[in-house]
Amino acid sequence: MQLTLEFGGGLELLCDSKKIHDVNIEQHNGEDKLIMKDLLSWVRNNLIKERPEMFMKGDTVRPGVLVLVNDCDWELSGQLNTSLEEKDVVVFISTLHGG
Amino acid sequence: MSASELLRELDSLKDAKTQIEHKISLLEAQLREINLRNDAAPPNGSSSLSYPTNGLTQDMIHRYSRHLMLPSFGVQGQANLLKSSILVVGAGGLGAPALLYLAASGVGRLGVIDHDVVELNNMHRQVIHTEAYVGKPKVKSAAAACHSINSTIQVVEHEEALQTSNALEILSKYDIIVDATDNAPTRYLISDCCVVLGKPLVSGAALGLEGQLTVYNYHGGPCYRCLFPTPPPRTACQSCAEGGVLGVVPGIIGCLQALEAIKVAASVGEPLSGRMLLLDALSGRIRIVKIRGRSMQCEVCGENATFTQQQFLEFDYEKFTQTPLRVPPLKLNLLPSESRISSKEYSEIILKKETHVLVDVRPAHHFKIVSLPKSLNIPLSTLEARLPEVSSALKKEEEDSGVASGSSAQLYVVCRRGNDSQRAVQYLHKMGFASAKDIVGGLESWAHNVDPNFPTY
Ligand SMILES: [Zn+2]
Numbered sequence: 001m002q003l004t005l006e007f008g009g010g011l012e013l014l015c016d017s018k019k020i021h022d023v024n025i026e027q028h029n030g031e032d033k034l035i036m037k038d039l040l041s042w043v044r045n046n047l048i049k050e051r052p053e054m055f056m057k058g059d060t061v062r063p064g065v066l067v068l069v070n071d072c073d074w075e076l077s078g079q080l081n082t083s084l085e086e087k088d089v090v091v092f093i094s095t096l097h098g099g
Numbered sequence: 100m101s102a103s104e105l106l107r108e109l110d111s112l113k114d115a116k117t118q119i120e121h122k123i124s125l126l127e128a129q130l131r132e133i134n135l136r137n138d139a140a141p142p143n144g145s146s147s148l149s150y151p152t153n154g155l156t157q158d159m160i161h162r163y164s165r166h167l168m169l170p171s172f173g174v175q176g177q178a179n180l181l182k183s184s185i186l187v188v189g190a191g192g193l194g195a196p197a198l199l200y201l202a203a204s205g206v207g208r209l210g211v212i213d214h215d216v217v218e219l220n221n222m223h224r225q226v227i228h229t230e231a232y233v234g235k236p237k238v239k240s241a242a243a244a245c246h247s248i249n250s251t252i253q254v255v256e257h258e259e260a261l262q263t264s265n266a267l268e269i270l271s272k273y274d275i276i277v278d279a280t281d282n283a284p285t286r287y288l289i290s291d292c293c294v295v296l297g298k299p300l301v302s303g304a305a306l307g308l309e310g311q312l313t314v315y316n317y318h319g320g321p322c323y324r325c326l327f328p329t330p331p332p333r334t335a336c337q338s339c340a341e342g343g344v345l346g347v348v349p350g351i352i353g354c355l356q357a358l359e360a361i362k363v364a365a366s367v368g369e370p371l372s373g374r375m376l377l378l379d380a381l382s383g384r385i386r387i388v389k390i391r392g393r394s395m396q397c398e399v400c401g402e403n404a405t406f407t408q409q410q411f412l413e414f415d416y417e418k419f420t421q422t423p424l425r426v427p428p429l430k431l432n433l434l435p436s437e438s439r440i441s442s443k444e445y446s447e448i449i450l451k452k453e454t455h456v457l458v459d460v461r462p463a464h465h466f467k468i469v470s471l472p473k474s475l476n477i478p479l480s481t482l483e484a485r486l487p488e489v490s491s492a493l494k495k496e497e498e499d500s501g502v503a504s505g506s507s508a509q510l511y512v513v514c515r516r517g518n519d520s521q522r523a524v525q526y527l528h529k530m531g532f533a534s535a536k537d538i539v540g541g542l543e544s545w546a547h548n549v550d551p552n553f554p555t556y
Contacts, residue, residue: 008379009309010337019382050480054335064331066375068388075391091388093377095327098306098339099193099281099349 001025001034002087005043009094011065014055015047023047036067037080039090055092064095110234117231121243128250132158154178158251163205176365177205183364184208186273188261188289190241191215192339192349193279193303193356195227200357201277202245202252206364209245210273212257213237214425220556224339224346260425261285263412266292275360278302279353283336284416284424290315290323294400295411299363299370303356305349306342310378312355313371313390316400317363320372325394325401330420348380433521438528438536442544445511454500455509456492460523465515469554471545479519486530510535517541 005021012019025042027034040056048055054062060080061067067074068091074082084090100108152160153174159181160167166177185206187194190213201209217225217232217240225237232240238258245254257269261280266288270276276298278289286302293300299317304310316322339349355376362368377386399406417423440448448455449472459466459474466476475492477485489510496508510532514520520537527535538544546553 008377009311010306010335010342019379054332062331062335063329064327064335066326066390071386071388073388073390076389091386093311094335095331096304096306096309096311097281097283097286097336098342098344099189099191099279099304099352 001027001084003039003084004087004089005047006089006091007093008091009096011055011092011094014051015049021047034084035080036069036074036078036082036084036090039084040080043092061092066093066095067091068093113231117235117243120231121246124247125250132251155181159205162249162251166204172365172367176367179365180205180361181207183275184210184273185275185277185360185364186210186212186270187277187279188212188285189279189281190225190227190237191221191279191281192224192305192344192346193353194241194277195225196350196353197277197279197303197357197360198241198245199227199248200354201360202249202254204357204361205249206252206361208253208255208273210255210257210269211238211241211245212259212261212269213241214258214260224344224349226346226350261288262424263288263292263414263416267296267408267411270298271296274298275363276300277356277360279356281338282422282424283330284420284422286323287330287420288414288416288424291399291406291411291414294322295406295408299372301356301359301363303349303352305352305378306337306339306344308345308348308380310348310352310380311375312352312359312378313375314359314363315372317370317372319393321391321393322397322400324399325392325397326390328394328396328398330422333421336420336422345380348378351378351380431518431521433525434537438524439521439539440511440536441539442547442549445513445538445545446549448509448511453509454496454507455511456489456496457511457513458489458492458523460512460514460519465556468556469542471513471542474513479514479523482523482526489527489532507534511538512536513538513545514541516543 003023003025005023007015007019025034037059044052044056056062069077069082070089155174155178163177166172167174183206185201187198187210190198190211198211215237216234217228217237219233222228227244228237228240236258238256242254242256259265270292276289276293278286278300280286280289290300293316300315302315302323303312359370362370373390373392375388375390377388393400395402398404457471457474459470459476460479460482462478463476470476477488493508493510512520512523512535517537517540520541524535524537543555546555
């Protein structure tokens with residue numbers, strides 16, 4: 001499945017300072033659908049190069065990270081259970097506090 | 100006269116100059132108003148007709164004419180704005196442009212709260228302040244600037260830090276709150292206080308080359324805690340002083356905050372509630388995303404929430420976010436004193452030409468700004484992989500200076516403020532570099548205690 005993943009608000013520093021990643025994810029164990037829970041563990045294993053605790057806590061993202069699926073808060077689409085489709089854009093963005 | 104006497108004299112003269120300039124601008128504004136009124140006075144004997152103007156005075160119609168001509172803003176929008184009161188929390192990078200535009204646009208009563216003083220190394224983004232105000236309270240400087248743009252509005256100065264003890268009283272005096280602060284605990288504090296008082300909150304943030312903007316607690320929309328019920332770990336909250344920020348980025352977000360506050364105050368358009376604007380300045384992208392609505396489970400604004408003024412007063416925001424409200428620079432103390440030297444001691448080591456290697460563990464882009472002579476840059480994050488470079492530098496130093504066998508070159512470590520250098524020395528000790536020492540207080544201490552001409556940043 002082709003997806004575009006974007007990291008912002010400093011999270012890009014955890015994956016070689018690259019903000020946009022066009023990825024192709026192969027589904028395993030015969031499942032034909034991919035949900036956010038699967039994507040998170042894929043990202044953690046394949047893209048996060050350092051300090052994984054700055055990206056995840058338990059099986060979800062750490063506090064202070066907004067997840068957007070096609071420009072929409074994943075809270076509105078079922079969070080970890082959000083189903084992903086071909087060409088979806090998933091954004092992970094850390095909230096900023098500076099000014 | 101000594102240098103310090105001269106400096107004091109200069110300071111007091113600059114003070115007097117600022118006050119006089121402030122007075123001059125006030126008097127000039129008064130004079131302009133009197134002249135305008137006289138110009139407008141009907142010639143002797145002519146009848147004094149009254150004209151229906153929807154409550155705007157002649158001066159207001161003149162000053163805000165370009166607003167009044169906008170069909171979607173017009174007289175009603177301006178009249179609403181003139182009746183409104185807005186508090187801007189923070190007169191920094193976000194607050195600076197927000198305050199300038201809010202003052203110019205004719206917000207009836209404009210409050211500003213900040214406890215800090217104007218600093219030269221913030222002026223690249225805090226464009227409301229001028230050099231004459233360096234060292235003076237930001238609130239005074241910001242209020243003077245607002246007043247010189249628009250002497251017809253009321254500008255209220257709150258020269259203090261926002262805390263639970265004063266927040267209810269201060270925020271309750273305003274219709275709309277603008278969060279232009281720079282740290283996590285204050286952001287939770289302001290949002291909770293806005294929920295308790297039922298005030299809309301225009302929230303902006305910026306860091307590096309990115310910015311974020313949304314309106315909280317507006318017409319049943321979410322609050323800050325609906326989005327972020329659990330505070331992020333402290334290490335995830337960089338400040339502009341730590342991470343850097345391109346000045347114009349908070350400038351853009353601050354202008355957008357003024358825009359949203361004006362829309363809410365004037366009751367025009369669709370405020371950015373339930374949506375968030377994300378600015379990526381480097382790639383030139385702005386995206387507006389849909390965020391969740393009010394959370395039924397929110398501990399502050401949710402269905403069964405019972406967050407009262409009393410609970411707000413007793414809430415410990417520093418403990419909640421594990422971050423102090425006023426951010427003092429982090430000062431670690433990881434090493435025994437025999438593994439540390441002062442910057443003065445290091446300057447003597449240079450003078451005596453003692454055989455040594457100085458490793459600077461700051462990031463490479465910091466090292467480029469300025470560094471001590473003959474220092475070797477190995478950023479902390481790469482130290483593990485580059486240990487052989489440390490060994491070979493020590494060996495080369497020993498060979499070059501022909502140190503008698505048995506004695507060896509010393510290893511010193513420096514960074515910006517003396518925290519990372521301790522982490523590095525701790526690691527070096529573990530890896531067998533038993534004699535490694537760090538320079539207490541880093542380059543800031545060098546500038547402070549050894550060479551005042553050393554540039555700090
Ligand atoms: Zn809430």
